[in-house]
Amino acid sequence: MPISLDSRIPDGDLADKWSNQQANFKLVSPNNKTKYKVIVIGSGLAGASAAATLAEQGYQVDCFSFNDSPRRAHSVAAQGGINAAKNYRNDGDSTYRLFYDTIKGGDFRSREANVYRLAEVSGQIIDHCVAQGIPFARDYAGYLDSRSFGGVQVSRTFYAKGQTGQQLLLGAYGALNRQIHLGKVRMFVRSEMLDVVVDKGVAQGIIVRNLVSGEVSRFNAHAVIIASGGYSNMFYLSTNALSSNVTATYRAYKQGALFANPAFTQIHPTCIPASGEHQSKLTLMSESLRNDGRIWVPAKQGDHRLPADIPHNERDYFLERRYPAFGNLVPRDIASRAVKQVCDKGLGVGPTGHGVYLDLADAIDSSGRDIIEERYGNLFEMYQRITSENPEKTPMRIYPAAHYTMGGLWVDYHLMSNIKGLFVIGEANFSDHGANRLGASALMQGLADGYFIVPSCVSHYLTEQKPQLVDTTSDSFNEIDQSVENRVADLLSIKGQHSADYFHRKLGQLMWDNCGMARSEKGLRKALDEIPKLSEQFWQQLKITGCGKELNFQLEKAGRVADFLEFSQLVCQDALHRSESCGGHFRQESQNAEGEALRNDDDFSYVAAWQFKSGKSNHQPEPATLHKEPLRHEAVAPDQRSYK
């Protein structure tokens, strides 16, 4: 298959592109819609909203989740809020400003047309969510309240205390429930997609394992939508849920879909530091805390006094010092890096030295305890539960942790990958956040894709498809089903001595050390050298007890770790090739005298879309082939991103 990287961006001015596109979309007539079937993988914000909206329009939808209920999807954990260019505050916000902030926040590595469209539909999302009965925060007059987030100087983030993701997900889950009740959506829970069936460059269906019975079955459809989220769990410790994984997108990649910018991963600055070896995940403290919290470390190394005993003039408020214009509200990548730098200098606090203070004492003094509790009460409780320290008495300790992945499957303006009929939405695609995502934009993107963008794109695609489905007993299904069954059998037959978790931890450490917040050619080459060895060990020493025809979470985990082992090499390859620093991707070789990231627009202003190349062994691919989609900056000229 020749690779075409046609991004199908419509003509016209930036502001008209989406309306032009909508005017040109072809439509399926209402009574023909029932003849088309769409598969949605994932039931988070993007997946649930897409499944519900497509079903509302009349299509038959099959939706899959590996959890026991759609409501468990990890979108539920998003805390801070959702952006929308409503300008309810009259503080100078507009569609263009949201677009501009997102492009700049993404360090000029995203597609302008996609980002503008995102900003355009952002307001509609809030309208729809309010209509669904989502209890957003209100002011005393009954109007919607909003707050500020990192990298932004207007107040455009709508929120429901620190549980915005949960509320939005429950809204989408409600919409999905309604369609399940009406019989328009068939929901398959505890079902994991293990491969996508592609024949002659067209997606025809998927192969799914029922996690309770262990049964592997085939599903066909006219279009497949992947909404399986991100891959931060390749670092082992991340803010993601424990079962979040790369399998769905990686399998699609192995079937020919291009993977774009895999090295663009986001490290979130404000997480609770790890307390020991046993740690299974890291917990995020919402970025909204930086609205009122001040980040500092002791100015002198080895200052072991209690934080309250250190006078103001002996503290280093390093974000405020280095970035006076944005202060504690600099974007996530910049804040994370600054935290890492002070800790590397030995100024870090806490038992491990991997931590800085996030202090709300000044805010409590100026705004009052009640106001601060009202804003962050549930976060304080959460922090206290985990650390047994009260953040109203002693400052919180925070440290960066892997959080979000901007990279994902390559999609065009229609959110379709280079495989026809394979759409990718939400965190699983690469499209809108460039090299760094701004806070409260993930919820916006997931819902924009699911409610408003992908349904019309899928409809348009279906107008060109015949209603006949490819039979699930066809050669293409047989072949891929067989390979899935073989792989399960292979994993079970190793009978070595280490659990899947053992390998996952090792991989995570390798990736965090060499491909985490700061990357160097030397480190990346080391990782690219070590990971294949680890992978080889995995396929010789993995141990799974129990069998495959029953509920076996070790087997699920092993399959996911196996994919992470291959995929992380692609991440390192991408990180190595991109020898500039941009957004979350910081190459030590590319920084200025002050230690700020140095972008190289002349050589790297493109989307790196990688094509799978199989190797001699099933488990060890050859280095991937690079395809470049040049980025054209017509509306915003890239400049050095400055928050000083």
Place this chain on the structure above:
Amino acid sequence: MANYRVNIWRQDQTEKQGRFEQYRVEDISEDMSFLEMLDVLNEKLISDDLVPVAFDHDCREGICGACGLVINGIPHGKECGTTTCQLYMRHFTADTEITIEPFRAQAFPLIKDLMVDRSSLDRVLQSGGYVSVHTGAAADANNVLIAKHKADDAFTAATCIGCGACVAVCRNASGMLFVAAKTSQLALLPQGQPERLERSLSMVKQMQDEGFGNCSNHYECEAACPKNIPASYIAQLNRDFLNASMTSKEYESQTHCKSLEE
């Protein structure tokens, strides 16, 4: 570092007989979460060629609602307002015995070990736990104003994570707090009004059909709820249900049509 003896319910499949088994876990740090303690146990079981203990869990930050174990007789353990994944070992005295059981209810069939099937809760919500708004139909978000205290009250109800602890703790395995949290959230907001009464009828009916028990106003549910959702929402549901039963027109209109046909 502490050691514990844990009694865990082991059961291979729904149909098979289950039993308690006792294991020893060693070198548990007080900063470990309860589930991390189980991870340590599972790693040990795997290295001994045994099948590890199956339990549901996912986000491990207390919001997804997947985890839920009955720990020493209380769902999610005795710490107030805490999910199992956010329960820390510092709350357990060293060298004691910890008994871990699955959620027990007719409406939650056991799948394996400590894992139960809570899809009955999903079906209750499918029967009406939403506002039937079509994507794209909404007017501007600020068109309808909502008093702050109402929005806050609705939010408190909406924080339900669907873990099922209210059912697990209830002597009657009743799902009333779960149902009431959803009906109250929507009953408190203007958007939920048009379907308010029918919603309470259909959701209560579905709850009944799923085999949940009835509410005896014991209020153990609010004590066990990891999100501290108060039982006063159940009164709200009772009120709506009573109102709906007295005023809803559904049956009358059907019989009316029939009589016309005749």
Place this chain on the structure above:
Amino acid sequence: MQKLKDFIVSPIGSKVIMALSGAMILLFLVGHALGNLLIFRGQESLNSYAYWLQNSPLLWGFRATMLLLLMLHVMLAVRLYLQNKKARPVAYAVNKDMQLTFSAKTMIFSGAIIFAFIIFHIAHLTLGWISTTSLEVEAGQQMIDVYSNVVAGFKLPEIALFYVISLLVIGLHLHHSIKSLFQTLGFHHENFHQMIDYLAPAVIVILTLVFISIPLAVLFGYLPLVVQP
């Protein structure tokens, strides 16, 4: 009709009927207790009150209503109890209560004791199966001497004790009932539920004391058995 049936068998409908029937029985109890107090004014007062009641044209209507309410209350209670048992087929090995009260936990048992007590009580004092003294009211018309019956009965310590215990069980049953009543009927608001929390126990204590005072008074000789001249 279908709708009414659906309502009665629904989880909330059953409870509402339980609550309403219970509430009416409670109102009856209040009246009953006030009437009982007449015993302290002497034989004459109580007996003439009893005579008035027994000759009331509403007597049988009232009795039938109370019986119906009681049967409804008991039948629904048994039905709910069996449903609730079925909803938890496998019991926990370790049980721990958090805010569950003893009264709430034992409703079905206190209810069963009360039911047995009511049968005994009707047989004893309404039907007079156990000991009967009758007196002539007017020429040729006899009526049970309620006062003497009560006093004669409670002179026996085992009967007095049985009454005292049963009446305490009624108090226990009411402890959960009164608070539960408001919740089931949908009244649970921070503005007044604290008031109910204080008022309910007060009502129960007064009611129980009033009832218990009679067997105790007889037993300790405050109410003498007077032979009718």
